[in-house]
Amino acid sequence: MSVNVLFAATQNRWQEYETPLTQAIAATGVDAHIALDIPATEVDYIVYAPNSEVQDFTPFTRAKAVLNLWAGVEAIVGNPTLHLPLCRMVDPALTQGMVEWVTGHTLRLHLGMDAHINAAPGTWEPVAPPLSFDTRVTVLGLGELGAACAQALAALGFDVAGWSRSAKSIDGITCLSGADGLHCALERADYCVLLLPSTAQTENTLNARTLALMPTGARILNPGRGPLIDDDALLAALDSGQIGHATLDVFRVEPLPQEHRYWTHPSVTVTPHVASETRAAYSSKTVAENIRRGEAGQPFLHLVDRSAGY
Numbered sequence: 001m002s003v004n005v006l007f008a009a010t011q012n013r014w015q016e017y018e019t020p021l022t023q024a025i026a027a028t029g030v031d032a033h034i035a036l037d038i039p040a041t042e043v044d045y046i047v048y049a050p051n052s053e054v055q056d057f058t059p060f061t062r063a064k065a066v067l068n069l070w071a072g073v074e075a076i077v078g079n080p081t082l083h084l085p086l087c088r089m090v091d092p093a094l095t096q097g098m099v100e101w102v103t104g105h106t107l108r109l110h111l112g113m114d115a116h117i118n119a120a121p122g123t124w125e126p127v128a129p130p131l132s133f134d135t136r137v138t139v140l141g142l143g144e145l146g147a148a149c150a151q152a153l154a155a156l157g158f159d160v161a162g163w164s165r166s167a168k169s170i171d172g173i174t175c176l177s178g179a180d181g182l183h184c185a186l187e188r189a190d191y192c193v194l195l196l197p198s199t200a201q202t203e204n205t206l207n208a209r210t211l212a213l214m215p216t217g218a219r220i221l222n223p224g225r226g227p228l229i230d231d232d233a234l235l236a237a238l239d240s241g242q243i244g245h246a247t248l249d250v251f252r253v254e255p256l257p258q259e260h261r262y263w264t265h266p267s268v269t270v271t272p273h274v275a276s277e278t279r280a281a282y283s284s285k286t287v288a289e290n291i292r293r294g295e296a297g298q299p300f301l302h303l304v305d306r307s308a309g310y
Helices: 011-027 092-110 113-117 144-155 178-187 208-213 231-240 280-296
Strands: 003-008 032-035 045-048 065-068 136-140 159-164 174-177 191-194 218-222 243-248 268-270
Touching: 003 011, 003 280, 011 032, 011 280, 045 280, 065 280, 092 113, 092 144, 092 191, 092 218, 092 243, 092 280, 136 144, 136 178, 144 159, 144 191, 159 178, 174 178, 178 208, 208 231, 231 243
Parallel strands: 003 032, 003 045, 045 065, 136 159, 136 191, 159 174, 191 218, 218 243, 243 268
Antiparallel strands: none
């Protein structure tokens, strides 16, 4: 018997996903009908983007799961009509993209590349950069993306610590947790990488008080979520020199408004939410595997903990 898979996302996403998703599900041996317009009572799985027109899940009485196309679930996890298992997106390409952005921008700042790239012709100032061995990086958030970035930075020789709300253990990484752990994590952060989920508990994790804990001149990289940072507090810390530089990929309002001070601040680099992206050829396989598991009666991968919000 064929299963019905509703693709609940934008039209441009459907054009991107139709072929690879069809092929990925077929490769699992599941016979599936995938479409944009299946009657709600006949839907078995919902492949979902939070900007979809589908916001009321009440009619989906037969559905077995909502399979999110985005890594973040903050836009759906609190939906009061959502009565189904919710799975977030985890795939190798998403992780690799984040690792490349984080390591690339960390090395850019660490090696002082901007000074050489922007130097006037004829400038010859042979100042050697520090070694990674002598540089401490803290990664806030040790989920799939945070753990992968922490391990990649450690492999480059950086002294890496990670912080998460609950205790974790990762080879080669000093793992900290809880309120006291956050204090210690920030005190030793020459570089701070933000990869926490966006929840009520994580909003403004970096604020005037916590920014003051960091070493003078510390650098911040935020490819996680915009609300993790109190923008006014960060700008004040940049103006005072308490924070040396911020490379920011995510913002409370996107696109970042043209009048925002981040665009013109000399100690801020803005990237347009490109740190990591789901790519249909890879993420379709994650979706297909969860559909296969659902049909086989096996546990879904990457289930969201509703109480934690991620």
